[in-house]
Amino acid sequence: MNAVFGSGKRLWAFAAALATKLLERLASNATFTIACAALIGAGLLQLTRPVDDALGAWRAQVLQREATGSVVVVELDTRSLRAIGEWPWPREIFARAVDNLRQAGAKMVAFDVDFSARSTPGDDEALRRAFAGYQGSVVLPSFVQRNGVEENSPLASLSADSLIASVNVPIDSDGRARRYNRGFERDGEYRASMASLLAGEPYGATGQFLIDYGVRARDIERLGFIDVLNGAFAAADLRDKTVLIGATALELGDEFSTPVQPAMPGVYVHALAYESLAQGRALVGVNPNVMLGLALVVFWLLWPRQASADMRAVLVRHGLVLLLALLTPIAAQAVWPVSIDAGLLLLAQALCIVATVQRELAYRAAELSRQREAHLTHIAFHDPETELPNRRALLANLEQLLSRAGERKAVVIAVGVDRFVTLRSAIGHAHSNRLMAALAERLQQEFRIQAHDLSTSILGGVALIENEAALLAVLGARRRDGFQMSVEVEGQSIDVAMRVGAAFSEGPADSAEALVAKAMRALYHARERNHRYAIFDSAVIADPKLQLALVSDIGRGIAQGDFALVYQAKADARNGCVVGAEALLRWTHPVHGAIPPDSFVPTAEKTGAIVELTRWALLRAIEDQALLRAGGDEVVISVNVSARALTDGTFCAEAIERITRAGASLCLEITETAIIEDPPAAIEAIAKFREAGVRISIDDYGAGLSSLGYLKQIHADELKLDKGLISELQTNARDRLILKSTIELAHGLNMSVVSEGVEDEATRALVVALGCDYVQGYLVSRPLALEDFARLCTRSRPEGHGSPEPGDFIAMRRARQ
Template identity: 30%
Template sequence: MNRFQQQLEAQQGIQDMIAQHAPLPRTLAAITAMIEGQLPGSRCSVMLYHPDHHQLAFAAGAGFSADYARALAAIPVGPGIGTCGSAAFHRRLVVTEHIAEDPGWNGFHRLAAAEGLQACWSTPVLTRNGRLLGTFAIYHGQPARPRAADHELVDRAAALVALAVMRDQDRQSLQVQEQRYRSLFLHHPDAVFELDLDGRFVSANPGTAALTGFSPGELAGRHHGELVTVADRPRAEAAFADVCQGRARQCEITLVRAGGEFCLVEVTELPIIVNQQVLGVYGIARDIGRRRRDESQLRLLQRGIEASTNGVVILDAGQPDHPIVYANSPFLAMTGYRREEVLGRNPRFLEGPDPDPASADRIERALRQQQELQITVRNYRKDGTAFWNRLVISPVRDEQGNCTHFVEIQQDITRQKENEERLAYYAGHDYLTGLPNRRQFEARLAHDDELSRRRHSPLAVCYIDLDDFKPVNDNLGHHVGDELILAVANRLKSVLEPGELLARLSGDEFVLLLPGLDDKTLIRRAEQLLSLLSTPFELPGHRLQLSASLGIATHAARHRHPADLIRFADQAMFEAKRQGRNTWHWYEGDGNRSNGQYVLLRRELQEALQHNQFELHYQPVVDARTGAMRGAEALARWRHPHKGLIPPAAFIPLAEQTGQIIPLGQWVLQQACRDLRQLPDDLTVAVNISPLQFHRAGFVEELGALLERHGIPGRRLELEITEGVLMTGTEQAIATLHRLRRLGIVTAIDDFGTGFSSLSYLRTLPIQKIKLDRSFIADITDHPQSAAIVQGVITMARHLQLEVVAEGIETEAQRRDLTERGCDRLQGFYFSKPLPLAEFRAGMAHWGD
């Protein structure tokens, strides 16, 4: 026999092994042995591809040691990873003539040398559609390259490996499918069986034996009609005949069990079609007697409860999610759903978008433990409206004590619940405004008082009483008075901050709880409230102008009981009334503010206003680059007849607290306009305006009339306001700024960077300047943080086209630093202290161009 015939016989033998489903390792070993026999001196291996890990694993090759086989148990597929890893990656033959010189064998050189391997040719094993199955490799003990005949040999071996692997995979897949079908057949709880075209049993699962009482052996060869009652046999035969024609059928028949008992079953029959030919029938049968009995019982229950005034639903306890199997008409009317929309669903769909976790947990626990439960829950109708549902859940048990169903009785108690809530609400709220009443306010005050003492944080009570409210009731009627009270309440609520509480005590009296505010912030809030209430109220058919008197009491007042703070604030409010109304007063009982010096200073301040003891001093504002004077700031000074010159810090806060800042501010504006007539036409004068004055009704009109009376154009007057002005009544403040701008008046934000207003307003405010607070300037040359803030403000202002003025310049280093940073205007003692008008005019030459 020649060599070619030997090769053909060897190849035929391998193909026979594949056809006879020989174990894959034995077939692969035979392929490697065949190639080794045809290529003397070579050693062959097969590696199989595992797609889950994208790796090759050694599978066959008798000429290799166990250590070598273990080392090749998980070779990644990729470029430059040995010869086989590269061949699998590139999907082509890869030849390594000299393993020791191939960097792709790094990590395996010593192993190859120990195995006596110097050359390797590897080709991928692929399916016809290119799916990778593995690699086939030929090794040599000396450097070698394949010849044309070797290429053919390698390809032939790879083809045989591919055929063997694919056949093995097909066989395994078929076995898995058969096992799955067998498992489904054997373990299906229903009766599953096969009939031939004569209607006789071919096979049956244990479920069939349990349903019929006959073992699978007893059923084999028996006609299915023998298990059906005579009355139902024609229907069963007709259904079987239809299935034999290729159509699936389902029917209900009465089964005769082995012991003669009758059983109602639902049978589904399916044709077995192979190559478009019906070869038999599969059947599935299920006992539906219990279901029919349950349905009958439900019909009886339905007739008994359909006339009930309460909603009733019945849940199936045997199903995991306890679906509704019955709902009476009152339940449908109460919820707005149709019957088909609720059957099969768990009643939790009534919980809506905001279920109460605690109630839901109680219901789930009662169902899980099969216990009775009475609970009131908030449910939702189909149209989204809420209703209060008094729910009673009761388990229904069978003869063995097993829970088969739950009955839920549902009663709509929304009207009763609303009445209860309304009574509870108005026990703590004012009927007209809906605000908390004295009872609720005192409860909250007691809580915050205790918290304030424990944390050593401030707490204040502000008592608000409307001025001259009685004439509104007397002249316009109580209905208008009620509308006005409601409008006042809404306006006060609009400025509440988090943590604050507003209450109506009686008539036209309100009280405000203000936690966590320092004295300065309290003053701003008081001014805000006065300004807020002085804005006219637009009511149907009436435009009413109001004012209010405010009394403030804080923890500084020594109180034994939290309610004392309300009494103290009430006393302070009456003091504000005595001061002329439309102002506020701080309680002066036993607190720090009751000392004689404070009372004396307040009285002297009133005398100073009456006897013209105030005067204006002017401090120049210069150009940062040229040093030329561009304007001046008017600063009020109090020349006391006995104490001499009193600085603003000693009397301005007092004037703000007592409301005397209003006449003082009016005097400053009048005097500044008089002095402007004695100053050059191109010089502007800046005047500080308090928030109380700025928000006061008629402020812009009074200022316009003042300018006109003195013949001063608006462009020569500059108003400086603090950020606090914008913190309250923001929209009204912006409107006032626009009106000032139309008069030609320049407005600037004073002490910029020390307030808490939102920078978002800065984009739209009709202002022209911002003034950097002196606290940032004092240490600008020593503290990088202050310098960074100043630089940030200057850069921001430049992009917003705003002019920046820095005040408090006292050294040359500060002047030079701010000039280099691009500040526009400078002001401070470095240039000049504030001077009386005569001295200021005399010194103007020093600041000229």
């Protein structure tokens, strides 16, 4: 007793010391604290359950064992279903089978078949007599419904001479059946499980155990129900054995997902649970708190103590721990019915490995950083080919000059070499790099500034000057020799012609980046004007940002009628009848002439002018559709809506009001990029449009990384396939496969499909064969003015009644205005 007491005291002392050291480390090491908390949290929340389940399935595959042979499964299989007829079978069939089993000497017959509903009186009576003749050796199933309230039990007349057992199988969170009930109490009544009753477990046993899936299900003896019914079996094979009757046919749907088999008939789950009990292999798990404690010990022992470690020793140590964590549960389960979950141990080891690698990498990174700091600084501020200070270095120097300029001015000079590409092709890359380095040295002597490598053929420098006159004097002096300079490279003299751009600081508001940009623009201006040098002057050198000023003309263009809509027809893919059209913008600028949409639409989208453009296009489409209707053409007009317009609540409300008031039949074409910018707002706007009866089309599907997620969220009416999916359709079988699956997906989502870019009959025939509904492209029509499009509609109508003449359309439009 004293020895035991002494051992207990030593154990408590060790635990106390370990806890003390653990708390000290927690307080001093944030990484250790976080990792320890993660380990404890994973243990308490059972986050390693998927790993434990996978290891359990692996152990079942490794520790295979034979079945006892004391149970025989009678399968309600497909062959029996075909032979006997449509399910459910008359109960007289089961009565005959029970009689045959009794005559064969089967010790017990258990059913995994529902007998809770009444059949015909004669069949129920025949089955009752068969059960009564077996003297309590028949087991019938009961099962509790998923709501946990209702229980399906056999008919009282059938259960009077039978035993009742539960066939409910617990299902884990991942949908697999691993555990099994011994029994349970319900409303004061004990109900044994099927396997527990068949294995002779003590009455009143409750709780759960893990099924030993190492028992090979294929070794369990089996018979087809039709063979039992017809007596086509050897009676000796069933004498003194337990018979378990249940469904194995897929049609009956009694299957469970198990760790060793994706779909196992329920009757075999009960059979394996029976085998686990009969062989003393009803597995029990180790207390999770014990495993958490072991994991903390492993965590403590493996956690790195030093900044740098002997990685070979670390690998050996972790390898041994990994082997123990994997092999110990196998050895224990092979000897005892115990299932040891090693997931937490592996997590503890993984955290320690990560920490070890992190510390080692941090240590090595610090060493490398100390060794290479000067070298990296040099690389960061120098061009790798010319070894000259680069643009970053120039900006840093310029910022310093600007900070201490005072009354003086900072000047940035950009020197460009003429015909540099030709020169480099003649002397080679290596020599051209040496040329730029030599040229930089000469410029430093000429301008008294350090030269920097701004780009491939441009050198730059910065300086502080009292006034501009000094620099202008130098530039004027160089002007006399045409900015020519002779540079010697590898013993060869090379004449170089240069141009210079310069920019002076105007005040504190000037930034380094802005000054460099001005000097570069001055250099480009000198090249465009064929001058040898240029000083930046905002009045002379245009700002590239002024190109955006073209957007301001959009409003004037709308007011002055410079914009127009043309319509590209969309036709039924099978009969060629025109069913709709896509409205396309055209702009005829009073100064610049015809401007393609690719030139002004992207800029309008960036600046927000696209909303006004879309509003104009929508209203004009409504007017034009009314004119078409007046001429007898009922077609759906599609209007492209940008991301900016789609997420503009005012625009959406106005569009819905105008479309509804006019009774227009419009379809709004929206690209995925329009949705990606603000998915919630875009999806909400789309829902409002559809609620108002406006059709929605997903445009340019397949042009980029088309997402199935957006197809799921967007309830669209139409899917427009980008012409990139169509262009190689005749020669590329992969494209045809992709297109076919896309069309089937769209149809499954109740969307019609339009193929863009259909330009020939062969392509049209292909997309029709693949299931496409409509086509659009040059095969149908090029973009047409309203009058020409109306004629196209007339020609495509089977009845052929006419539309108004062009003059009539113009008169009708003026009347509406």
